[in-house]
Amino acid sequence: xxDKSVMKWNASGEKxxxxxxxxxxxxxxxxxxxxxxxGILFIVVFSYIPMYGxxxxxxxxxxxxxISGSPWxxxxxxxxxxxxxxxxxxxxxxxxxxxxxxxxxxxxxxxLALMLNExxxxxxxxxxxxxxxxxxxxxxVIVSGLLFSILAVESGSLNIALQxxxxxxxxxxWLSVPKYxxxxxxxxxxxxxxxxxxxxxxxxxTGINPxxxxxxxxxxxxxxxxxxxxxLPSIAPVVTIFLILHxxxxxxxxxxxxxxxxxxxKNTILRDVSEVIDTYVYxxxxxxxxxxxxxxxxxxxxxxxxLLLWGANSIARRMSGSSLW
Amino acid sequence: xxxxxEDRFLQIxxxxxxxxxxxxxxxxxxxxxxxxxxxxxxxxxxxxxxxxRQLTFDNYKVILSDPRxxxxxxxxxxxxxxxxxxxxxxxxMLAYGLSRRDTVGRKYYMVIAIFTMYFSGGxxxxxxxxxxxGLFNNFWVLFVPWTIxxxxxxxxxxxxxxxxxxxxxxxxxxxxxxYGLFFRIIxxxxxxxxxxxxxxxxxxxxxxxxxxxIYINNANLLPVQNYLMNMINSNSAQxxxxxxxxxxxxxxxxxxxxxxxxLQMTALMVVSLPIILVYPFVQKFFVKGVMVGSLKE
Numbered sequence: 225x226x227d228k229s230v231m232k233w234n235a236s237g238e239k240x241x242x243x244x245x246x247x248x249x250x251x252x253x254x255x256x257x258x259x260x261x262x263g264i265l266f267i268v269v270f271s272y273i274p275m276y277g278x279x280x281x282x283x284x285x286x287x288x289x290x291i292s293g294s295p296w297x298x299x300x301x302x303x304x305x306x307x308x309x310x311x312x313x314x315x316x317x318x319x320x321x322x323x324x325x326x327x328x329x330x331x332x333x334x335x336l337a338l339m340l341n342e343x344x345x346x347x348x349x350x351x352x353x354x355x356x357x358x359x360x361x362x363x364x365v366i367v368s369g370l371l372f373s374i375l376a377v378e379s380g381s382l383n384i385a386l387q388x389x390x391x392x393x394x395x396x397x398w399l400s401v402p403k404y405x406x407x408x409x410x411x412x413x414x415x416x417x418x419x420x421x422x423x424x425x426x427x428x429x430t431g432i433n434p435x436x437x438x439x440x441x442x443x444x445x446x447x448x449x450x451x452x453x454x455x456l457p458s459i460a461p462v463v464t465i466f467l468i469l470h471x472x473x474x475x476x477x478x479x480x481x482x483x484x485x486x487x488x489x490k491n492t493i494l495r496d497v498s499e500v501i502d503t504y505v506y507x508x509x510x511x512x513x514x515x516x517x518x519x520x521x522x523x524x525x526x527x528x529x530x531l532l533l534w535g536a537n538s539i540a541r542r543m544s545g546s547s548l549w
Numbered sequence: 550x551x552x553x554x555e556d557r558f559l560q561i562x563x564x565x566x567x568x569x570x571x572x573x574x575x576x577x578x579x580x581x582x583x584x585x586x587x588x589x590x591x592x593x594x595x596x597x598x599x600x601x602r603q604l605t606f607d608n609y610k611v612i613l614s615d616p617r618x619x620x621x622x623x624x625x626x627x628x629x630x631x632x633x634x635x636x637x638x639x640x641x642m643l644a645y646g647l648s649r650r651d652t653v654g655r656k657y658y659m660v661i662a663i664f665t666m667y668f669s670g671g672x673x674x675x676x677x678x679x680x681x682x683g684l685f686n687n688f689w690v691l692f693v694p695w696t697i698x699x700x701x702x703x704x705x706x707x708x709x710x711x712x713x714x715x716x717x718x719x720x721x722x723x724x725x726x727x728y729g730l731f732f733r734i735i736x737x738x739x740x741x742x743x744x745x746x747x748x749x750x751x752x753x754x755x756x757x758x759x760x761x762x763i764y765i766n767n768a769n770l771l772p773v774q775n776y777l778m779n780m781i782n783s784n785s786a787q788x789x790x791x792x793x794x795x796x797x798x799x800x801x802x803x804x805x806x807x808x809x810x811x812l813q814m815t816a817l818m819v820v821s822l823p824i825i826l827v828y829p830f831v832q833k834f835f836v837k838g839v840m841v842g843s844l845k846e
Contacts, residue, residue: 249653255727256646260658263643266697267662274670274678291677336570342563352567355574357832361824363756365774369781369817370577373584373810379595381580415573446555480759487782488762502672509673510763522671 281520294516301520310504318500321406321477328410330470332418334463337425338451356419364416368484371412375399399485402497409498413481428462429455461546468540468548472533475501475525501525578821581814585609589811607803608815611793618816620769621776624691625755628772632692632754633747639696641743644705645731662699679764690764691772692754701746708742709735745834748827755823773820786812 250257276291281301283294305311336356343349359367374381375398383395398404432455440450479502483489486498489507499507501521509518533548541547552560579599584592588603612618646652647659670678675694684690712735720730736743758774765771780786786809793804 246653253651253653256649256652259642259727259731260646260652263639263646263697263702264658264661266639266693267665267699270675270694270696271665271669272661274675275668277670277674277678280674280677285677290681291674339563339567342559343567348564348567352571354832355571358578358825358828359574361752361756361828361831362821363758363774365758365778365781366817366821369777369813370581372781373581373814374577376810379593379810381576384595415577418570419574446553446559448555448559483759484778490782505672506763510676515673515677519671519673522673526668526671 278519278523280516281523283516285516285519297516301516302524304517305521305524310499313496314499314501314504317497318475318477321409321482321500322474324406324410325413325477326470326474329413329417330467332414333421334425334459336418337422337429337459338455340422340426341429341455342447342451353419356422358419359416360420362416364480364484367412367416367481371408371485372399375408399491400493402494405485405494405497409478409481409485412485413478416481424462424466425459428459432458460544464540464544464546465548468533468536471536472529474532475529477502479503479506581817584811585815585818587811588806589808590806592811593808605806608807608811609819611789611803611807612812612815612819615789617768618773618776618819621771621773622819624688624770625773627688628691628761629751629754632695633750635692636696636698636701636750637743637747640698640701640746641705641736641739642731643697644702645709645735647702648706648709662697662702666699676763684764686765686767686770688770691757691761691770694760695753698750701750704746705739705742708739712738741834744830748831748834751827752824752831777816777820780816781813784809786810 280291280294282296282298283291284297284300285291286294289295340349340352343352375383377383377395377397380395382398383392386392387395398408436454436458437450440454445453477500479500482498482500482503483506485491486494486503489495489499489503489511491498502525505518505522505525508514508521537547537549583599583601585608586604586606587601588605589608591603643662647655647662649655652658669675679685679690679694684693716734716738717730720734725733756774758772758778761772762775762778765775789812790804790807790809
């Protein structure tokens with residue numbers, strides 16, 4: 225028998241080797257360790273060192289003294305954030321957008337999956353899937369470009385269509401009216417992700433035991449009743465998991481989408497409805513260079529998200545038994 | 550089997566909604582394509598929705614003769630290729646090391662990696678750190694921070710763990726070391742998974758625009774998404790047209806028929822083209838990719 229394979233078996237097979245000393249074991253497998261090292265180094269440099277940088281939320285960051293040299297100020301930045309005149313506006317926008325996304329964007333792919341499951345023509349199903357998945361793969365910059373074109377005052381398709389249908393008389397500049405902003409943002413979000421997000425639910429539906437449908441049909445249930453009584457309960461655990469994840473990200477109400485539609489916040493007409501915590505962090509941190517203040521605002525959001533994730537998970541575990549941990 | 554009235558109603562409803570949804574998904578792209586192929590002046594008269602009324606390639610001629618657009622395309626292409634290659638190379642190698650049961654410290658390495666999926670430093674600390682590293686206005690910032698994708702590492706690792714162990718033993722017998730084993734045997738057996746993850750990474754690097762927007766303000770280093778963002782949101786398209794007009798001759802003639810909107814939609818079509826071309830290949834794989842990801846949950 226080959227020596228090497230015996231040694232390896234011993235190595236994975238428990239304590240004997242421990243006594244040999246960790247350094248000798250490392251030296252013995254320097255090749256494998258040298259393959260891991262660059263990857264771990266990248267993770268440390270680009271993920272862990274920025275985590276250490278969170279400490280500036282409790283400091284007054286000074287560009288010349290750097291992250292570790294800047295003086296501690298306790299919770300001053302948080303207090304400034306809570307007392308700022310923008311605080312109420314930002315929290316309101318964040319919550320409104322978060323709730324709208326939870327109500328409209330979260331269920332949309334589930335409904336799409338249920339409908340695709342009713343389609344018997346395989347070719348038709350594939351065409352619908354291909355077309356609805358596509359927008360997931362383009363950037364928000366391109367989505368915003370398409371959106372601006374469709375919503376344009378002159379020669380924008382929406383205005384043309386509504387005028388032809390005699391629903392409006394004069395073309396409207398949709399993007400300059402704050403009250404339309406949420407409808408535009410949510411519609412664009414659904415348009416971009418409904419198809420791609422439906423994949424997991426479709427996969428869950430495929431895994432349902434066909435006998436359940438046969439039994440339901442025997443009892444006289446039509447297709448719609450089967451959908452409600454068999455399909456929905458069967459995919460409920462998957463829906464619960466994704467709901468928990470969604471709630472854990474609730475305060476990430478939007479970032480790329482909002483920035484793209486408001487031209488990185490330069491569309492000031494929309495600021496009162498579109499500024500959320502994340503865009504605020506970007507504005508105050510990157511644009512106005514109030515680094516410590518912006519980091520505190522961002523950390524506040526992360527902490528609430530963690531609490532929401534924990535809360536949603538506990539409730540789900542108690543009520544349905546399906547949970548993340 | 551004959552459908553009941555209720556079932557037939559459901560079928561009609563489902564097909565109607567899905568047809569509308571499919572058309573709504575396609576329409577914005579189609580409309581942009583039509584506008585890019587139509588005379589700009591004609592488009593601004595309104596009513597154009599499904600077919601070019603005055604077919605012209607002038608919009609494409611103007612966009613494709615803009616050196617800044619080409620430079621931006623080049624930067625994006627270079628970013629996509631280098632980023633994808635570096636990311637797949639280092640991520641797969643890390644995954645190989647972590648897929649072996651006898652690797653010392655394997656558990657700790659995994660915890661270090663997975664923790665970053667749930668928690669991060671956030672925008673500002675990352676921004677300050679990358680600036681400290683001297684990565685502002687530096688080509689490397691376009692892909693180096695994304696070299697390790699923990700998600701992809703887990704997919705690779707799961708795949709490597711399922712490869713037959715006998716392969717490894719016979720390779721070791723033949724005197725292969727770990728590098729030989731990885732590059733000559735493991736990599737060759739991992740074609741499909743490498744292809745899938747490469748496509749996903751490539752789409753990511755091609756589409757990324759937020760970070761390149763904040764870390765780069767040198768126009769010579771700006772990726773094409775940022776070029777497009779500027780064009781959509783400023784009057785740079787109008788300036789291009791005026792410059793063409795001022796140059797006189799053929800340019801002047803063309804400049805009288807194009808509009809900012811026709812140029813914007815044309816640039817947008819050119820930037821989307823690589824995605825649309827690669828999409829059929831991605832689509833073949835991504836259902837599997839998404840499933841591997843969600844199994845992890």
